[in-house]
Amino acid sequence: MSIPDEQIFPHATGNAVSTVEAHKDPQELVFYAGWFCPFVQRTWITLEEKGIPYQYKEVNPYKKEKHFLDINPKGLVPAVEYHGKALYESLVLCEFLDDAYPDHKPNILPSDAYTKAYARIWIDFIGKSFVPAFFRLLQAQEADKQDAARTEIYEALHKFVAQVKGPYFLGEEFSLIDVAIVPFITRDYILAEHRAYNRQAVSADWKRYADYVEQRESVVKTKSEKDKYEQIYGRYLKDEAQSEAAKAIRAGRAIP
CATH class of the missing domain: 1.20.1050.10 (Glutathione S-transferase Yfyf (Class Pi); Chain A, domain 2)
Incomplete structure (x- = not known):
C-alpha cells in the first residue's frame, strides 16, 4: 500500500535536523530544499563545505507556495534566492556558490x-x-x-x-x-x-x-x-x- 502524501515525513530527521536548525535565520541567500532529494543534497553539501551563510526553507512537494513557484516556475528543488534573484538546478547552483563566494574555501571545482x-x-x-x-x-x-x-x-x-x-x-x-x-x-x-x-x-x-x-x-x-x-x-x-x-x-x- 502506498503512503498518502500527507503522511510523507515533512522535514529532515537525524543528523540533518541540527543542520536545518543552525540555518533558520534570514540571510542574503535563501536555500529552498526538500530534505529527501539527492539533487538538493548536492547543493546542501556545497553550502556546508564552503561554510556559506544561508537560510534553509523546506518546500512541501505537494503544496508548493506561490512565492516558490514565482522563483522557480519548474517547481523543482533545489533553488536559491540571492539578493532577491532566483536560480535553480543543483549543479549550476554548486558552481554558482563557488563563483559568488570565492573567499569561502574550499572551492569545489579546481582552479586549474x-x-x-x-x-x-x-x-x-x-x-x-x-x-x-x-x-x-x-x-x-x-x-x-x-x-x-x-x-x-x-x-x-x-x-x-x-x-x-x-x-x-x-x-x-x-x-x-x-x-x-x-x-x-x-x-x-x-x-x-x-x-x-x-x-x-x-x-x-x-x-x-x-x-x-x-x-x-x-x-x-x-x-x-x-x-x-x-x-x-x-x-x-x-x-x-x-x-x-x-x-x-x-x-x-x-x-x-
Whole structure:
C-alpha cells in the first residue's frame, strides 16, 4: 500500500535536523530544499563545505507556495534566492556558490583550467550514465529489466572508479565530482535491500571509494534517517512515484 502524501515525513530527521536548525535565520541567500532529494543534497553539501551563510526553507512537494513557484516556475528543488534573484538546478547552483563566494574555501571545482574541464567531463558522465541507471533500477518491476539496469549501473561505476585517484575522485581534494555522486551513494542501501545491488560486486575499489566519501562531514550533516528515505523510495520501487525524475525515466526521457 502506498503512503498518502500527507503522511510523507515533512522535514529532515537525524543528523540533518541540527543542520536545518543552525540555518533558520534570514540571510542574503535563501536555500529552498526538500530534505529527501539527492539533487538538493548536492547543493546542501556545497553550502556546508564552503561554510556559506544561508537560510534553509523546506518546500512541501505537494503544496508548493506561490512565492516558490514565482522563483522557480519548474517547481523543482533545489533553488536559491540571492539578493532577491532566483536560480535553480543543483549543479549550476554548486558552481554558482563557488563563483559568488570565492573567499569561502574550499572551492569545489579546481582552479586549474584543464582539471576543471576534466572534472566537468566526469560530472556529465554521472548525470548521463549513472543517475538514469540508478532510477531505472529503482523503478524496474520485471526481473529482466532489473538485471539490465543493475548491469548498466555496474558498467558505469567500473568506468568511474577506474579514474578515481583516491581517496576522492581527484585525489586528496573533495570536489564537485564527489558532490555529484555521493547523494546516490548514501541512498544505495535501497538498491541493496530491494534490487540485489552490491558495492563489492562492482569492485573492491568502488566499495572503498563509496564507503569513504559518504563519511565526509558535509555529507553526514545533510543526511536524514534511513527509514524516512524508505517512505519516499518505496514509491519508486513500485514505480508509482510522480516526481519529474520518475516520470522522465518512465517515458524514456532525460531527467530534467
